[in-house]
Amino acid sequence: MNNNDIIPWFILLNPLITAVLILFVFRKNHGTAATVSTMSAFFGLVGSLCAFTLAPTHTFVRWIDMPGLQIPIGVQLDHLSQLMLLVVTGIGFLVHLYSTVYMEHDESKSRFFGHLSLFMFSMLGIVLADNFAMMFIFWELVGVSSYLLIGHWFTRDAAGKAANKAFMMNRIGDFGFMLGILMLWSTAGTVTFKGLEAATGTLTTNPMFLTAAILLVFCGAMGKSAQFPLHTWLPDAMEGPTPVSALIHAATMVAAGVFMLARIAFLIGLSPAAALIIAWIGAITSILAALMATQQDDIKRILAYSTLSQLGYMVMAIGLAPDPNGGPAMFHLFTHAFFKALLFLGAGAVIHALHHEQNIWKMGGLSKHMRVTSITFLIGTLALTGCPGLAGFFSKDAILLAAWSNKPLFFIAWSTAFLTAFYMTRLYIVAFTGKERSEAAHHGHDCPAPMTIPLVILAILAVCAGWKTESYFMSHHAEHASHIPMLLAICAFMFGTFAAMTLYKGKDKEPLSLPLFRNKFYLDEIYGAIVAGTQDVLAYIAAKIDSLISGIVRLAGMAAWGVGFLFRLLQFGNVQGYSFVFGLGVVWLIWFVVFK
């Protein structure tokens, strides 16, 4: 093992050691915990910057190793993981820095930072994993750290419920994920990505089987990246502290599904049917989430629905253009990570300044009181809505270009772009302009430096992350065949922004009322009814049957009690009675042996 091989292992293990240190040693020492955790995140960033310059490496240790089943724990540093490392550690460090102030007065600050480091470890494990089984292990671990962080304020009932919901939805997705892994492994005989790539010949012998296996693996991504119909956990996950929402539920963990799909792009490329279904699921998610976002009032929830919508975009792009280097999907993941983290951290600054007010209709006029926050938030909004020249414009354009060949999908993607511009402009106008609509809004103020510095850095990245970076994600350079998609994208941005400006400028309350969107298509209610109608009823019936079985057993026992003298001796705790039966058994055995 040379120096180059050590760097990825250092990046992976550094946050684990930090988490163990914080949770076991600095549990009572809140200040130290925050410092140690932030320092470790900084080292992770430095390590990732070093790793970015390295040649691809791959090292592993054997975790389970028996004939027929080899599961290594290995780190694979290549084009895809190098870039994802930068995103995770970069945003990770900024969020750590931001949290030192945001969580300053939290009574469980060390627990928070310990779990944050645990999350970093799990997430980096997904990024570096060289095989499906290891990815699944860390997949589950990010699920746990997400559960712990959503439920950070677990004494609040809503937080506990949201944490449970997130875990359950992911478990349902992972059911498919694990089954897909089993199917691929049983056919290819390996779980490593390289091994699977080498075994494509075997895998393509039965196209139906391969399509099913890919779609099952995709179920895992549907859970983690919150795709319809497993998306309902993500908006509820906003119960967690806002830095958590920025890091986990906007920039990194929820993008893990997209990352995983990019990892297996070579497989998706083998099955056009699977690719098309994936693209449609993504498209449906993106448009539904955008429609729901237009009618939300909670600043974090609007951003959460926006995240859902953008994740749908990325998933759609994977289905349209599976590319081992990531393609438009990873390009959008990359730019989105910066401006969405920026928007969440900006929202966090607002919530922090307004003493936990999250309703945009109780804000207003914040641009006067919170200069840095409002300017950076505006930059994030413009980047997300696809303002020409900013990061989001380029990546969104790449996706629309990929969709151009499939007109129904293009239409959905274009409508989503329009809606994105609409609801984000609505958010900005209502929250930041006009006059203050509550007492709290008057007291808005910019936050201390550790909170504003990350905003400024992210704002710079939100502007320029799309410049000249596109070729990095494309394994072969595509000519811009048509400029029409780009022109249409600019139209979508302008129409959406203009519509929201005319509708919401100077308004004190919601002028539109669309209960279907406001109530998220009633999906939570529908799911609740499904669970109550199937699982709970089945559980009730099963419990009834089970007491029946016990009853029958008891009856049989009572009958024996009445008839046989044998059982009369079997009173509780009666050693003689029991040893009599035991002795009888031995006699029986001897009889068998000797006389038969």
Added chain:
Amino acid sequence: MTVLNFIVLLPILNAIAIACGAPARKSALLSAWTQLALTIVAMVGYRGGFAYGSTWAVAPEWGLNLTFGVDGLALVMLLLTAIVTVAAVWVTPKIEKRENLFYACVLLISGGAAGAFASVDMFFFYAFHELALIPTFLLIGIWGQGERQVAAWKITIYLAVGSMILLVGLAKLYLAFPEGARTFDMIEMTKARHLIPAAEQGGIYIWLLVGFGVLISLFPFHSWAAPAYAAAPTPAAMLHAGVLKKFGLYGLIRIAVPMLPEGAKVWMNLLLVLLVANILYIGLVTIAQKKLDWMLGYSSVMHMGYIFLGIAAGNAIGITGASLLMLGHGLSIAALFAMCGYLRQTSPSLAFTSLGGIAKKAPFLGYAFGMAAFASIGLPGFANFASEAMVFFGAFKAGPAATLDFSSIQIATVCGLWGVVISAVYMLRAYRQIFQGEPQANVATFKDPACSVKWSVILLLAALMVGGLWPKSMLNFIQPSVEALIGK
């Protein structure tokens, strides 16, 4: 005398000494720790094959001898026994009535289980298990809670009937060998397995399956488990669910799988149906539970389904996974029952609705229970995940590859995977209701447990994590033994 003889004799002799008046808790703790130390010594010194053999002739003309000896699989089971014994003795609170008899019973369970795992002779393998059952009944009947007499009575009849069915099966197996080749030595029996006529195997296998199945709480013979664990004093629940129940599974792996491969094929589909019922149906019953102790009892029944799945797979991957899962399940259920016992002492009721917000009052308990709960629902980092994954891999491989036309065992695997979702439903819900939320009025004075409970839980969790983070530490023992058993 080998170290193995001491591992078996030590708890039994100590039990007798305590019953005769030795200081109860101190002797029991000393005995448990020594047992653990000796087991680790035995594992460190193990060099493959059957080791630490010793034999005393009892009835040589029948091939009946008191023979001890262990392979890697048995050693791992002895390790499980020793760790759970230490934890069970350690968590025991102050016993008000007949303290000496209580500790003697606890050690006797441990000694019986260790004797069974260390036995090479089939008769004594059976007899040691019976020896361990008697103190279990006494513990439930005398020191139990709730409907202890009903529960004790139920488990007595149930397990006695199961044992008798098992005895018939073992006798039939013995007699299936031609005269002259008959022996109780399980190593010899495995070597001579080809002497058992294929046509007779099915008839023997079903007796063993039902006999062991009753002891393991295989559906539909499971209804003794939850009430017995709810009524049992904490150490008894820990030792029975954690260790003694593994006797049946161990027996299937040691006897039924290697000696009766044709019989296993005959009853394969029945076993698959029953184990899927264990996972899905019992899983649903578990969801419907409203009290912690009953829920844990049922969850323990449910998890037997996965071990059966690994055994049904019949290949080295599945059976090795099943063996590791025996360790993982034993440790995690023992930890859960230990904490459940502490909750029972300190709370008026174990109903979910009457608890709430305990994590705020008792952060250690919140963490430790969360870890044990996550371990039991198969989260990576704990032995249960590594082993469940191996069970799934092994079971899925037992069917054809590259086709959507799944064989019956593959369908059972899919059902098993859904069981992982079900177990998350009941565990997380229980955790949320007991530990999260604002502390309720009746847990206002709740505190973290004393050091003895804390450290015994930490011991169990640490062992779980060693098996989960570094499964090879255990697989190096299990895998060669399993391969030798199934003749790979």
